[in-house]
Amino acid sequence: MNLLQSLQFAVRGVAANKMRSVLTMSGIIIGVASVIILVAVGTGASAAATESLSSLGSDTLTITPGADDREAGDIGPPDGGGPGGGGAADLSGTGPEIDGGTDVRTAELTLQDAEALLDPELAPDVASVAPVVTANAVTATYRGESHPIGTMIGSTPSYLVNSDDTVQAGAVLTDTDYAARSRFALVGPTVARNLAGGDGLALLGEVVQLGGVSYQVVGILTEKGSDGPGGDQDDRVIAPLTAVQDTLTGYGPLSSISVKVGASEAVDAATAQVTAILDTRHRTGTGTSDFTIFSATQILEAVGEITGLLTVMLGAIAGISLVVGGIGVMNIMLVTVTERTREIGIRKAVGAQRSDVVGQFLLEAVILSISGGLIGIAIGVGVGSLEVAGFQLIVAPSSVVLAFVVSVAIGLFFGIYPANKAAKLRPIDALRHE
DSSP states (O other): HHHHHHHHHHHHHHTTTTHHHHHHEEEHEEEEEEHHHHHHHHHHHHHHHHHHHTTTTTTTEEEESSSSOOOOOOOOOOOOOOOOOOOOOOSOOOOOEEEOOOOOEOOOOOOOHHHHOTTTTTOOEEEEEEEEEEEEEHHHHHHEEEEOOOOEEETTTHHHHHHTTEEEOOOOOHHHHHTTTTEEEEEEEEHHHHHHOOSSSSGGEEEEEEEEEEEEEEEEOOOOOOBBBBOOOTTTTEEHHHHHHHIIIIOOOSSSSEEEEEEEGGGGHHHHHHHHHHHHHTTTTTTTEEEEEEHHHHHHHHHHHHHHHHHHHHHHHHHHHHHHHHHHHHHHHHHHHHHTTHHHHHHHHOOOOOOHHHHHHHHHHHHHHHHHHHHHHHHEEETTTTTTTTOOOOHHHHHHHHHHHHHHHHHHHHHHHHHHHHTTTTTTHHHHHO
């Protein structure tokens, strides 16, 4: 008997009991669909997290005063008002103390530190530098409306470039504004909407009170989202550092320094250059730096590892249902062999070879698995293309291929035993079976 004839017999066998075949395939359908959908959830969550974190600037370094004393596993930036961040630094001049061996001094960053990082010879991979101060507990008021600002930032025009910020309406801050100590402000969408209502654009050009001091809103920042590790990235106000020092923070040390790296692949080199410059200026040795350098790349790498592990775990959990489906296929095929014992005996009595019987029943198992796999793929791809819980699921082509290959393998693996059992039946015993 050739392959085509075996296939015809197998199709007839599957079609002989349609309901049972459908129920048998359901295990494979659920398993394949589950693998594709759960992997799509993991892939989509990873992509959403990466997109959110990328808004921090993967080629931006944030330098904060004090040694990095975060515990292993922490993946957030230290407090200190990094790009888009919500942390507020200690501006009292009594920050963390550093024991230099012969003296104890306060760890702090200064404008002179920021200027030193612009040295093209000592830091060739540094593209721009922005000193940052953050003011605590600042409330914005406008025409009877008030809103406690998440982050009040004072910096230079370079800050927008460093933090990948743009203005959706109005103008950006300029070097002239910085030098003139102009009380101009760029307002985040969350602040603008809370003060002016609607889309917040009505606040453009208006004068608002920031901590009781009048500032003119010259621009509305482009929305960045509210699910980043720094909280609501749109709940902030950016103003010239000189004006913020004049009116809100005084002239203490900086909260942080934002550094834009010339190229993404040069982040490590720039980090080393910045470390060397600041260690020299602060007279600290290797391993005893009184500052911390943070890059969003660190979070991206950590999140990538976590979401990758999560995706594998989800896929493995879904894979269990595939195995259960395979066991269902074997169970039904064993029942089929028992029901069709007399048919097997007749076929062997008229000359069917052992390989013919094995091929027929093995093909039946594979047909059930492949059919279930194809239906499962259709369902998995359909559901995996939806948007769930605020992020888009992403179907991974590899999961589709893997799920289909596994479904075929399950048909072969779990079909071998019933097929061999059928082939081993002696014709005389099979013909006696009722």
